[in-house]
Amino acid sequence: MSWVAGAFGFWGLAWWINLRIAASRQANTPAARLAVPVIFGVTLLVLWEGLVRGLNVPGVILPPPSAIAARIAVSGPILWADFMQTFVKGALSGYVIGCSAAFLTALAVDRFDFLRRGLLPVGSFIAALPIIGTAPILVMWFGFDWHSKAAVVVVMVFFPMLINTVEGLRSADSMSRDLMRTYAATPGQSLRKLRLPAAMPFVFNGLKIATTLSLIGAIVAEFFGSPTVGMGFRISTSVGQLALDMVWAEITVAAVAGSLFYGSIALIERAVTFWHPSQRAAN
Amino acid sequence: ADELTLQLKWVTQAQFAGYYVAQDKGFYEEADLDVTIKPGGPDIAPTQVIAGGGADVVVEWMPAALAARERGLPLVNIAQPFERSGMMLTCLAESGVTGPEDFPGRTLGVWFFGNEYPFLSWMSQLDIPTEGGDDGVTVLKQGFNVDPLLQKQADCISTMTYNEYWQVIDAGITPEQLVLFNYSDLGVATLEDGLYVLESTLEEPGMTDALTRFVAASMKGWEYAAANPEEAAEIILENDATGAQTMDHQVRMMEEVGKLLSDSGALDPAAYETTVSSLLSGGSDPVISKDPGAGAWTHDITDAALN
Amino acid sequence: MRQAVGPVLAVVAAILVIWYFAAVWMNAAWTQQQAARAGTTVTFSEIVTDTMQQARPRLPAPHQVAVELWNTVVMKKVTSKRSLVYHGWITLSATLLGFGIGTGLGILLAVGIVHSRAMDMSVMPWAIASQTIPILAIAPMIIVVLNSIGISGLLPKAIISAYLSFFPVVVGMVAGLRSPETAQFDLLKTYNASRAQVFWRLRLPSSLPYLFTSLKIGIAASLVGAIVGELPTGAVAGLGARLLAGSYYGQTVQIWSALIGAAVLAGLMVGLVGVLQRVTLKRMGLSR
Amino acid sequence: MLSAEEIEGFADDGPEPTDTAPRDVVIDARDVELVFETNDGPVHALQDINLQISKGDFVSFIGPSGCGKTTFLRAIAALEQPTGGTLTVNGMSPDEARRSRAYGYVFQAAGLYPWRTIAANVKLPLEIMGFDKAEQDRRAQDVLRLVDLEGFERKYPWQLSGGMQQRASIARALAFDADLLLMDEPFGALDEIVRDHLNEQLLSLWARTEKTIGFVTHSIPEAVYLSTKIVVMSPRPGRITDVIDSPLPRERPLDIRDTPEFLEVAHRVREGLRAGHAYDD
Amino acid sequence: MLSAEEIEGFADDGPEPTDTAPRDVVIDARDVELVFETNDGPVHALQDINLQISKGDFVSFIGPSGCGKTTFLRAIAALEQPTGGTLTVNGMSPDEARRSRAYGYVFQAAGLYPWRTIAANVKLPLEIMGFDKAEQDRRAQDVLRLVDLEGFERKYPWQLSGGMQQRASIARALAFDADLLLMDEPFGALDEIVRDHLNEQLLSLWARTEKTIGFVTHSIPEAVYLSTKIVVMSPRPGRITDVIDSPLPRERPLDIRDTPEFLEVAHRVREGLRAGHAYDD
Numbered sequence A: 001m002s003w004v005a006g007a008f009g010f011w012g013l014a015w016w017i018n019l020r021i022a023a024s025r026q027a028n029t030p031a032a033r034l035a036v037p038v039i040f041g042v043t044l045l046v047l048w049e050g051l052v053r054g055l056n057v058p059g060v061i062l063p064p065p066s067a068i069a070a071r072i073a074v075s076g077p078i079l080w081a082d083f084m085q086t087f088v089k090g091a092l093s094g095y096v097i098g099c100s101a102a103f104l105t106a107l108a109v110d111r112f113d114f115l116r117r118g119l120l121p122v123g124s125f126i127a128a129l130p131i132i133g134t135a136p137i138l139v140m141w142f143g144f145d146w147h148s149k150a151a152v153v154v155v156m157v158f159f160p161m162l163i164n165t166v167e168g169l170r171s172a173d174s175m176s177r178d179l180m181r182t183y184a185a186t187p188g189q190s191l192r193k194l195r196l197p198a199a200m201p202f203v204f205n206g207l208k209i210a211t212t213l214s215l216i217g218a219i220v221a222e223f224f225g226s227p228t229v230g231m232g233f234r235i236s237t238s239v240g241q242l243a244l245d246m247v248w249a250e251i252t253v254a255a256v257a258g259s260l261f262y263g264s265i266a267l268i269e270r271a272v273t274f275w276h277p278s279q280r281a282a283n
Numbered sequence B: 001a002d003e004l005t006l007q008l009k010w011v012t013q014a015q016f017a018g019y020y021v022a023q024d025k026g027f028y029e030e031a032d033l034d035v036t037i038k039p040g041g042p043d044i045a046p047t048q049v050i051a052g053g054g055a056d057v058v059v060e061w062m063p064a065a066l067a068a069r070e071r072g073l074p075l076v077n078i079a080q081p082f083e084r085s086g087m088m089l090t091c092l093a094e095s096g097v098t099g100p101e102d103f104p105g106r107t108l109g110v111w112f113f114g115n116e117y118p119f120l121s122w123m124s125q126l127d128i129p130t131e132g133g134d135d136g137v138t139v140l141k142q143g144f145n146v147d148p149l150l151q152k153q154a155d156c157i158s159t160m161t162y163n164e165y166w167q168v169i170d171a172g173i174t175p176e177q178l179v180l181f182n183y184s185d186l187g188v189a190t191l192e193d194g195l196y197v198l199e200s201t202l203e204e205p206g207m208t209d210a211l212t213r214f215v216a217a218s219m220k221g222w223e224y225a226a227a228n229p230e231e232a233a234e235i236i237l238e239n240d241a242t243g244a245q246t247m248d249h250q251v252r253m254m255e256e257v258g259k260l261l262s263d264s265g266a267l268d269p270a271a272y273e274t275t276v277s278s279l280l281s282g283g284s285d286p287v288i289s290k291d292p293g294a295g296a297w298t299h300d301i302t303d304a305a306l307n
Numbered sequence C: 001m002r003q004a005v006g007p008v009l010a011v012v013a014a015i016l017v018i019w020y021f022a023a024v025w026m027n028a029a030w031t032q033q034q035a036a037r038a039g040t041t042v043t044f045s046e047i048v049t050d051t052m053q054q055a056r057p058r059l060p061a062p063h064q065v066a067v068e069l070w071n072t073v074v075m076k077k078v079t080s081k082r083s084l085v086y087h088g089w090i091t092l093s094a095t096l097l098g099f100g101i102g103t104g105l106g107i108l109l110a111v112g113i114v115h116s117r118a119m120d121m122s123v124m125p126w127a128i129a130s131q132t133i134p135i136l137a138i139a140p141m142i143i144v145v146l147n148s149i150g151i152s153g154l155l156p157k158a159i160i161s162a163y164l165s166f167f168p169v170v171v172g173m174v175a176g177l178r179s180p181e182t183a184q185f186d187l188l189k190t191y192n193a194s195r196a197q198v199f200w201r202l203r204l205p206s207s208l209p210y211l212f213t214s215l216k217i218g219i220a221a222s223l224v225g226a227i228v229g230e231l232p233t234g235a236v237a238g239l240g241a242r243l244l245a246g247s248y249y250g251q252t253v254q255i256w257s258a259l260i261g262a263a264v265l266a267g268l269m270v271g272l273v274g275v276l277q278r279v280t281l282k283r284m285g286l287s288r
Numbered sequence D, E: 001m002l003s004a005e006e007i008e009g010f011a012d013d014g015p016e017p018t019d020t021a022p023r024d025v026v027i028d029a030r031d032v033e034l035v036f037e038t039n040d041g042p043v044h045a046l047q048d049i050n051l052q053i054s055k056g057d058f059v060s061f062i063g064p065s066g067c068g069k070t071t072f073l074r075a076i077a078a079l080e081q082p083t084g085g086t087l088t089v090n091g092m093s094p095d096e097a098r099r100s101r102a103y104g105y106v107f108q109a110a111g112l113y114p115w116r117t118i119a120a121n122v123k124l125p126l127e128i129m130g131f132d133k134a135e136q137d138r139r140a141q142d143v144l145r146l147v148d149l150e151g152f153e154r155k156y157p158w159q160l161s162g163g164m165q166q167r168a169s170i171a172r173a174l175a176f177d178a179d180l181l182l183m184d185e186p187f188g189a190l191d192e193i194v195r196d197h198l199n200e201q202l203l204s205l206w207a208r209t210e211k212t213i214g215f216v217t218h219s220i221p222e223a224v225y226l227s228t229k230i231v232v233m234s235p236r237p238g239r240i241t242d243v244i245d246s247p248l249p250r251e252r253p254l255d256i257r258d259t260p261e262f263l264e265v266a267h268r269v270r271e272g273l274r275a276g277h278a279y280d281d
C-alpha cells in the first residue's frame, strides 16, 4: 500500500510544482516548456510504477516502467531496426504521399465546384475504410514489406488532410477575396497569395492529426502480414509470448517518435502561421 | 451450478466443436456446470485473458503456455484433447520445392503470435538461418489467410490440416500441385489446443471437482462431435455470431479435427517432453530457457475425469 | 443537396469504370496461372470473363460486390446474423457511443488546455503520445482490464472508438478556441467577463468552423475505432467481425462489401454532421 | 442653389437621362437597383440610380451612413450584382472591366493580409499583375513614402495603428496605375494634417495622370475640395438626391477652401445631406 | 496662446508634475512608457507620459496617426501593460479598475461579433454584467434609438454599412453605465450630420451623468467642441506635446463653434498638431 500512497503523494507534489511553473514568469522559456511535460510524464510513470507494485499487478498484464526501461536498455539494436522499418520506411513515406495526395485533391476540389460536390462526399467514404479491412487487401496488393504499410497510411491520413485543407481554402474572409477580385487575379494567383496562406492553420491541423495516424497505421498494418522486423511485428509477436516488457518498449519508441514527429510539425506550424491569432498571442 | 468461463484460441469454428457441442447438447448442464464460451481471434492472447481474470480455463498451444509460464504466469495443462498437431508447411509444387534441401533462398510464410516455434526449431534442426540471404530463408509473418501462396508472395505457407489447407484446395489448386511438410511427421511438432488453468485455480476449494466435470463433459462433447460431424457443424454455425462460416467448410473441418483427437484427453508425457525439448532448442532465441518443471501439467483432472 | 446528386453520380461512375479495368488487370494473373497449371491457354475475352467472376479475386468486380451487398443487405432479415444491416447496426451503436464519449472528452480537454497553462504544457504532449500507441496493441489489454472490473459488451468497444476520435477533436478545438482576434478578446476584457463568459460568448462561437471539421474527422475515426474494438472483444459481431471473417477465409467479396458498408455508414454520418454544420451556421448567421 | 443646367445625370423619379451619353463615359448607370435579401426581409440598398461619369472625372459620393455608397462602388467594381437596370464600365459590363484590371479599390476597412509585411501587402497587386521585382520594390517604396509609411515596410499589419493600416491600404491601391480608382472613405481614420497632405497628393496624382476617381467621403470640405462632381445620396432606399458639378478650377491650392464658390458648393452639399436625414434638431 | 496656469499636467521633458494630485483624480499617469518589441526592433509607442484626468473631465486625445493614442487608451483599460512609469485609475491599478468594470470602451474598429445580431451585440455587455432580460431589451432599444439604428436590431453586422457598424459599437459601449468611457475614434466613419447629432447626444449624456470620458478623434472642431481638456500628442516616440484646458462653458450649443474662443482653441490645437508632423508643405 505504501507504494500506492507514495505514488499519489508524488502526483500531488508534481501537480503543484507544474502549476507554479506555468504561472511563473518563466512559463514561456524553453526550459519551462520542456520541464512541465517532463514532470507530468514522470508523474505518470511514478504513478504507474507505484500502482503496479502496490496492487501487485502481474507483469504479464502490465509491466512496471522500470521493467520496460530495462528492456529498452538491452534491446537497442532490435528497437532501432524496427523503428527504421516501420517509422522511416512505412509511416513517413505513407505520410508524405498521403498528405500530398490529399492536399492536391483538395486543390482540385476547391478549384472545380463539380469535384467539390462530387468528390468530397466520396472522399468521406475513404475516411471510414477501417484499417482492419484495408490492411489485408493492401498487403495482398503491395506485398509484405513496407510498401503495403505506406499504402495503409496513405488511406488513413487522406481524409483528415483533405477535409482540413478544403475547409481551410474556404476560410479566407470575404473582403480579402473581394480584394483579389478587384485585381482580377487568376484562380492560381488568388490561391497562392490568399487562399493558401489563409488555409495554413487548417492545413496544419490536418498535418498534425496525420502524424499520429500515420504511426498507428504503419504499426497496426504489420499485424496483418509483415517481414520479421518492424514495430507492429514485434508487438504482436511479443504479445503471443507474453513478453509485455518488449511490447511496451516498442510502444515507448512509438510514443517518443510520434511526439517528436508531431512536435516538429508544430514547430513548422509556428513558423508558417506566426500571423494567426492562435500563434501570435500565447492565450 | 458452478460457473466456468472458457477462452478459445481462435474464432468460433469446428476446431472447438467439442466445447460447443457439450454446451449445446447439455453435457455441461448435466455435469452441473454453467459454462461461458468466449471466442478468440487474431488479437486475443488467451494467456493474457486468463492473467487478467477474464477466463477460468483457456484453450492454448503449448509453446505459448510454457512461454507464459516462464514469464511468471503459472499455467498448468489439465487436459490435452488434441494429441496430434495439425500444422503443416504447404508449398506450391511449381515453385520447385520438393524437400527441405530446397529451402535456402526461399520465402516462407509463418504464423507468429506464439505459433512460430515448431517452425523455428525445425529450421534450427535443419541448420537453415531464418534471416534471409542465399543460404537462409526469408520469413514472412503470415496474416490469417492463404493469399500469400495464391498470390505467389511466398513459396510456402503455414496451414492447418483442418482449415487453411482446404482453403488452398477450394481456391482451385489441386492436392497434386502442393507439397506438404507435416510437423508431426517431422518430429518437431508441438502440442496444440490444450486446456490450461492457473495454479491458483487448482488450489481453490471445489475447483478441481468442477474442472474434472468440465473436462469429462468436454471430452464427451468431442466424442459426440467426432461421431456426428454434420450436427457438430450445425451447432458451430448456430454459435457463430459473425454469420460468415459455411456448412461445407465446417463439416470438413470437423472431419479433419477428428483425426487429431485423443480418446482420453490426458496429456501424453512423451509428447510433452518432445515439445519441451523442441522449444528449448528453438534456434538462436529459444522460447523457454529452462525446463518448465513438473508443475506445468497434471494428470489429476483427466485421471479423475476418466473415472 | 439536390445539385450534389449529378456530380456524385458522375464521380461514382468514373470510379466504377476505373474499378472494372483494375479488376481485369489485377485478376488476370490468377486466370493465367490457373490456365498454366491446367496446361491450357486463355484468350483475352476468356480472361475478361474469368476476372469478372473469380471466387477469390485480388479485386472483386463491382457487380460481385453489389450482388453480395444485395444478398446481405436486402435479401436477409435485418435480425439475421448474415445480414449486413444487423452487423452495421452493432458497429453503429458502438460508434455513436464512442463518438459521444470521444468528442465530449476531446472538447473538455481542449477547454482545459485553452484555459490552463499547466494543462496546455503538460497534457498536450501526452495526449499526442497517447495517439502514437498502436491501438490494436493495447486494445486487448483495455478489454482484459475492463473485463476484470466487470465491464463488457458495448462499452469497451466504445472506449476504443472514443480513444481514436478524441484526438482530432482536441487538436481542432484547441485551434478553434484560440482563433478569435485579440480585439475580440479585448472587448470582453473591458467588460471584465469571466472565463466562462468568454468561453460561451466568444471562444465557442468562433471555434465552430473548426469544431465541425473536427467532428467530421472524429466521427469517421470513431467508426474505425469501433471496428478495431471488435477484434479484441472476440470479433463476434459487427462490421469488424465481418471484415475479419472475410479476410480469414479469403472471401474478398465479403471484405469489400463490409468495407463498402462501413464507408457508406461513414459517408452518411459525415454528411449528417455537414447538414448540422450548415443548419447551425445558418442559424448563427455565419453562412453567407 | 446652383442653376439647373449644372445638374447632370440628376434623377429622382423625374426625367429620364439623355440617351446619348456624353464624351468618353467611363461609368454609365441606368436605373440601377440593388436589393439585398436578408433573413429579415429585403433591403433596398440602391434604387433608380442614374449616373454618368466621364473619363477624368473626380466624383465624390456623400450621404448618410447606410445610403448605399459602398454598395454602389462595389457594384461598379463587380463585387455586387445589381438586381435591376444596366451598369457599364468603359462600355463593358463591370465584370469584364474587372477582368481587364480597370480599377484600383480602397476598401472601407484596411483589409491587409496578416501574413504579409506592409511592403509585401503593397506589392501584392504588383505581383499579381506581373511587375518585375525591381519595379515592385521601386513602386512600393514610392507609394509608402507618399503615405508617409517609410520605415514600416517590414512591420506586420497588426503592429500598425489604425490610421497607418488605412494608409497602407491606400498605398496598395495606388501602387499599380489603374485608370479608375474607387476609394471608400480612404481618409476616415486620418488626422486633418495627414488628410490635407494626402488630399493634395491625390489631386496632383489625378491631375498628372487623368485618372477617373470615385471617392466616398463623409467630409463635405474634402468632397468639395477634391471633386469635379459631387453625388449626394440619401438612404432607405438608397438613391441619388443631387449631383453637383463643381465650378472650381482643376488647379486647386489648399486655400481655395476659403473662396466663396467653395463655400457655396459646400453649403449646397450640406443642404442635400441634411434633407436625407431624419432628425432636424 | 493660453496662459500658463491653464496648462495642467503638461510635461515635455521639463518640470515634474505636482505630487499632490488635484481633486478626484480618475486617471493618473506618471512617466508612463510603453515599448513594443517587434521582429524589427523595439517601437517606442509611449514615452514620458504625464497626465492627470479628474472625475467629470471630457478629455480628447488628438495627434498624428501612429502617435500612441490608441496605445494610451488601451493602457488605461489594462489592455496593454506599460513598460515603465506608473498608471493608476481611480487610485487602483488599471487591471483592478478593469475588474471592477470601471469602463466602457469603443474600439477603433467596430469589432462586432459576426454570429450575433445587432441587438444581441449590444446586449453582450449587459448579459455579461448580469442585467435581467427585460432590462437588456429596454436598454438595447434605447441606445439603438440613440444611434439611429432602430429597425436594424435583427440584422447581422455584415449586413450593415461601415458607419452603421460603428454606431452599433458605440451603442454597445453606452448600453451599460460605465463611469469612465474610453472612445477610440468613435465617429470616424460617420457623416457630418450624424456626427453633429451624436456629438450633441454625447455631450448631453456626459453633462447628465458626470461621466469621465477619454476620447480619441482626428477632428479638431470635434475635439474642441466636446472637451474640457485636449491632449495633443506627437509620434516617434509617442509623447504629449500640449495639454489644453478648454475655456468653453460646459453648456455648449452647436453654434458655439463660431465663437472666437472656440476658434482660438482650435488654432492652438492645429498648431500643436502641425508641429508633430514631418512635412510642412
Ligand SMILES: Nc1ncnc2c1ncn2[C@@H]1O[C@H](COP(=O)(O)OP(=O)(O)OP(=O)(O)O)[C@@H](O)[C@H]1O
Binding pocket: D036, D037, D038, D043, D044, D045, D063, D064, D065, D066, D067, D068, D069, D070, D071, D072, D108, D238, E158, E159, E160, E161, E162, E163, E164, E189
Ligand atoms: N451584404 C449585405 N446584406 C444585406 N444588407 C446589406 C449588405 N450590405 C449592405 N447592406 C445594406 O445596404 C445598405 C447600404 O449599405 P452601404 O454599405 O452601401 O452603405 P454606405 O453608404 O456605404 O454607408 P456607410 O457610410 O455607413 O459606410 C445598408 O442599409 C446596409 O444595411
Ligand SMILES: Nc1ncnc2c1ncn2[C@@H]1O[C@H](COP(=O)(O)OP(=O)(O)OP(=O)(O)O)[C@@H](O)[C@H]1O
Binding pocket: D158, D159, D160, D161, D162, D163, D164, D189, E036, E037, E038, E043, E044, E045, E064, E065, E066, E067, E068, E069, E070, E071, E072, E108, E238
Ligand atoms: N501590437 C503592436 N506591436 C508593435 N507595434 C505596435 C503595436 N500596436 C501599436 N504599435 C505601434 O505603436 C505606435 C502607436 O500606435 P497606436 O495604435 O497607439 O497609434 P494611434 O495614435 O492610435 O494611431 P491612429 O490614429 O492611426 O489610430 C505605432 O507606431 C504602431 O506601429
Ligand SMILES: Cc1ncc(C[n+]2csc(CCO)c2C)c(N)n1
Binding pocket: B009, B010, B015, B041, B042, B043, B111, B112, B113, B115, B143, B144, B160, B163, B164
Ligand atoms: C494472429 C494469429 N495468426 C495465426 C494464428 C494461428 N492459429 C492458431 S489456431 C488457428 C486456427 C487454424 O484454423 C490459427 C490460424 C493465431 N492464433 N493468431
Ligand SMILES: [Mg+2]
Binding pocket: D069, D070, D071, D108, D184, E161, E162, E163
Ligand atoms: Mg460604406
Ligand SMILES: [Mg+2]
Binding pocket: D161, D162, D163, E069, E070, E071, E108, E184
Ligand atoms: Mg488608433
